[in-house]
Amino acid sequence: MGEKDQKQGVYVTTGEEFVRDTRYISTRITRDGADGYPVEANRYRLVAARACPWANRTLVVRRLLGLEDAISLGLCGPTHDADSWTFDLDPGGVDPVLGIPRLKDAYNKRIPDYPKGITVPAIVDTRDGAVVTNDYAQITLDFSTEWTDFHRDGAPDLYPAELRDQIDEINATVFSEVNNGVYRCGFAGSQAAYDKAYDRLFTQLDVLEERLSTQRYLVGTTITEADVRLFTTLARFDPVYHGHFKCNRSLLAQMPALWAYARDLFQTPGFGDTVDFTQIKQHYYIVHRDINPTGIVPKGPDLRGWLTAHHREQLGGRPFGDGTPPPPPRPDEVVPTTNGVPTHA
Structure with a gap:
């Protein structure tokens, strides 16, 4: 993947802790259309990037629930400049449905001269080409609760009503200390900020290590x-x-x-088959030039361990509960074998 010609972004502010701006476009797509956007098959396009962890969530949930026929998928390339994610993977560098080369164009359709970062995932209304929402935390919850009419037969319940308080509680902690915690380390602008972030991250990882030593999944007995x-x-x-x-x-x-927990999920249909390790490494090492000025992407690590036995089934639980695994990915959504885990010795 070649480098962008445009200006690279800056991610570290010298002397300061990293603070994520979580003010997103909070419009929701719901069954009742309360925000002006009703659930409707073939109207909306999910724009994601396999490189991005926040977008990767939407790819997993869309697969698990079987929403591929209801919500189309546009994929940005793994690298971007300071201005926008771009559709480098498509012929001519233009999304074939939206007809745009830069995701920023869809943001500006919704809010002219959109003043904030151009983020993925984003859901775009194909009727006018405008972004509906980029609120990644709410997007997947709405996939589970508002799009039920379009779930596949056997789709799992990823947000069961009786467990929502527990799920919300652990999600808040995992977001603050782990999902965002790694960024707090990576984008720290001082030694003190880094040291504090490092300690917070591994304190929580130790808590999760202990929790997952006796139960297969974070909450309940299913994914x-x-x-x-x-x-x-x-x-x-x-x-x-x-x-x-x-x-x-x-x-x-x-x-x-x-x-072992991560390998268990990776080997579960809908998880590992959405992960593109090549794009992941290209994104971080090429885009974050203030951290990695050379843009050199490391060859390692050896990924074959992801396919080794995890033995988590001994803890009980059923991945999909009373449901079933999703079918294989659509041919046009398969991660290239060269970008995944080697299956040869």
Whole structure:
């Protein structure tokens, strides 16, 4: 993947802690259309990037629930400049449905001269080409609760009503301390900010290590939204966060319960088949030039361990509960074999 010609972004503010701006376009797509956007098949396009952990969540949930026929998918390339994610993977660098080369064009259709960062995932209304929402935390919850008429037969309940308080509680902690915690380390602008972020991250990883040593999933006995949110960070830990973000007390592969848990999910249909390790590494190491000025992408680590036996089934539980695994990915959504885990010795 070549470098962008445009100006690169700046991610570290010298002397300061990293603080994520979480003010997103909070419009929702709901069954009753209360915000002006009713659930409707073939109207909306999910724009994601396999490189991004927040977008990867939407790819997993869309697969697990079987929403491929209802919500189309546009994929940005793994690298971007300071201005926008771009559709580098499509012929001519233009999304074939939206007809735009830069995701920023869809943001500006909704809010002229959109003043904030151009983020993925985003859901775009194909009727006018404008972004509806980029509120990644709400998008997947709405996939589970508002799009039920379009779920596949056998779709799991990723946000069961009786467990929502528990899921919400652990999601809040995982977001603050782990999902965002790795960024707090990587984008720290001072030694003190980094040291504090590092300690917070590994304190919580130790808590999760203990929790997952006696139970297969984070909440209940089946896969839930909580597992999706933790998984996408764990999948990037050894290839990116351990080195690039200096989260180097331990490799994921050195935390036995978390490593087995991550492999269990990776080997579950709908999880590992959405992960593109090549794009993940290209994104972080090429885009974050203030952290990695050379833009050199490391060749490692060895990924074959992701396919080794995890033995988590001994803890009980059923991945999909009374449901069934999703079918294989659509041909046009398959991660290239060269970008995944080698299956040969």
